[in-house]
Amino acid sequence: MGVRAQQKEKTRRALVDAAFNQLSAERSFSSLSLREVAREAGIAPTSFYRHFKDMNELGLTMVDEGGLTLRQMMRKGRQRAEAGGSVIRISVDTFIEVLESNPNVFRILLHERSGTSAAFRAAVEREIEHFISELAHYTEAQANRTPDLARAQAEALVILVFNAGASALDLKRSERKALADQLVLQLRMVATGAEALQQKMDNRT
Amino acid sequence: MGVRAQQKEKTRRALVDAAFNQLSAERSFSSLSLREVAREAGIAPTSFYRHFKDMNELGLTMVDEGGLTLRQMMRKGRQRAEAGGSVIRISVDTFIEVLESNPNVFRILLHERSGTSAAFRAAVEREIEHFISELAHYTEAQANRTPDLARAQAEALVILVFNAGASALDLKRSERKALADQLVLQLRMVATGAEALQQKMDNRT
DNA sequence: TAAATTAGCGTACAAATGTACGCTCAACTT
DNA sequence: AAGTTGAGCGTACATTTGTACGCTAATTTA
Structure with missing residues (x-):
């Protein structure tokens, strides 16, 4: 160059x-x-x-770049999980770390998700969609879920995590611990519930 | 006067x-x-x-007023549920209706929740907190939950509903149906999962 | 009835914004 | 070596914004 x-x-x-x-x-x-x-x-x-061309174009660049950053960091964290331990717990902890080291990346995604520009909203949704489908595939394979059940589960998980992230931004470090614990509990609810619903469906055939 | x-x-x-x-x-x-x-x-x-005093004060007024409107409408909808039928299904349908008839009320809550003013964020959280605690009490009584489990469950439910609402704003009426169905599924996951976790806790003593 | 209050208006101004236009000069191409 | 390109700059301008100030006229109070 x-x-x-x-x-x-x-x-x-x-x-x-x-x-x-x-x-x-x-x-x-x-x-x-x-x-x-x-x-x-x-x-x-x-x-x-x-x-x-204008501020809009800058913003979209930031969303894309930010989403990429987040995904890369989460992926790195997932490798840690493969060494053993609760997937949920480790993912949550990773997420909190990512959040703390890149608050502004997270902020723009969060805010523009409900923002004023359709292009922005779409871009953020696209980024979130990456998370969801990665997770859905994982669950489908790992837990033998029906595709649409896996999808619904993954979406619920991601949404809960993102929202907890939003709250975490306003909290002091000490309070974040409690938040993380509650988040883990909620994620387990979803996972357990999904499993139960799956069982019920399987038994019916 | x-x-x-x-x-x-x-x-x-x-x-x-x-x-x-x-x-x-x-x-x-x-x-x-x-x-x-x-x-x-x-x-x-x-x-x-x-x-x-300034635009900020106007905005806070709108958040308070909007939250009130939403809660009143949801309460009215809950009365319908008492006549029988799935609480979850009826609540979701009510919510979608509320959303359609007051999109802007919902918009301001949604957007300012991740907004730029701490006062706004706090005000929105306060409104959401109303929903959560109403629901938590309901569940605690209805399903014999531990307070903190009820709380976590209620919070998860409300968050899922709000997020679905956000997506619904961008959808055509026909697509909203599918969204509502998926939301119902997710809510059932949480409810089922919470129940299972509760059982497990109870059996352990 | 006389005095006090106040909702709403018009004028005015400083500050900030997006962007059009044309220049310069270093880097690249031929 | 001569010519072309384009990143960055300064100037300029029309718009929009929030708000200070003082007036008017209708309502309220005394």
């Missing part, structure tokens, strides 16, 4: 990073202005357009 | 209604400006201050 393209990429990164850094509990993506982001990235407002 | 106070109340309502009416899939509360709301309500921008 030429010097020129390299520099361009660097600036582009600066923009994305600047936007991520400006996110916080008090600042959502949609409240960021193009000028603010450019300022933080150290370029002139008008130079922004050399990289993105 | 004097003529004067009556007129004031009327204008205040006009403001709240104007704000609710401007909400849509493409327009969140935080994207509304004070001037827009005033314009829609048919008063001068500066007159806004005769009723609310």
Whole structure:
């Protein structure tokens, strides 16, 4: 890659990073202005357009990138689970860690999921869908579930985890422990219930 | 109430209604400006201050009012359930109806739950908490649950319902049917699972 | 009836925003 | 070596925003 393209990429990164850094509990993506982001990235407002058509395009990039980051981290965590122990417990702990080290990545997904732009909502759903289908396949194979039961179960699990994540963002570290415990309990409910429903269906034939 | 106070109340309502009416899939509360709301309500921008300190105060009013509306409608629906039939099924159907007739009320709760203002988030949580504790008490009495198991179960149920609501907002009427069915399945999972866990605990003593 | 209160208005202003336009100059192509 | 490209900049402008201030006129209070 030429010097020129390299520099361009660097600036582009600066923009994305600047936007991520400006996110916080008090600042959502949609409240960021193009000028603010450019300022933080150290370029002139008008130079922004050399990289993105508008703020929307930046945001979608962030959603995609953020989703990827999250999935990679979760996958890494799942490897730990293969060494033995409760899958649920380990997944929850991993998730909390991911959350703590990337709060802003999680924030944008969470907020834009119920956001004002259809494109954003779709992008977030797509990311969540990745989680769900990965998990559904896992359960289908592991626990011999009917596809649609596996699907419903996986979806319920993911939703519960995401929502707990949302609450966790506002909590102190000590309170998070209790939250994680309750989440584990809820996930077990779903898993146990799914198993019971599956049994009932199997016996009926 | 004097003529004067009556007129004031009327204008205040006009403001709240104007704000609710401007909400849509493409327009969140935080994207509304004070001037827009005033314009829609048919008063001068500066007159806004005769009723609310700022947009934030308006928003909090809307959250409180919206939560109240939702709870009243759900309560009315629960009466239908007492006539017999699956509590879960009837509650879900009621919820979908409520959603369809008050999409904007639901939207503001949903969006501000992950919003940018701590006050808003707290207000929404408070509303959701109402739902949860009502349901937890119901379950505790009805199904002899341990308090904390009842609590975890109720929370899981409410979260699943709310999330399905969020998805439903983006769906056509025909697709909502399938969504409702899956939701019912998920709720049954939680209920069944909670029951099984309860049994296990009981047997252990 | 006289005085006090106040909802609503119009004017005004500073601040911030998105973006059009044209320039520069370093990097790349031929 | 000569010519082309394009990232980044500065200037400029029309819009929109929140809100300060002071007035009016109708209602309420005394």
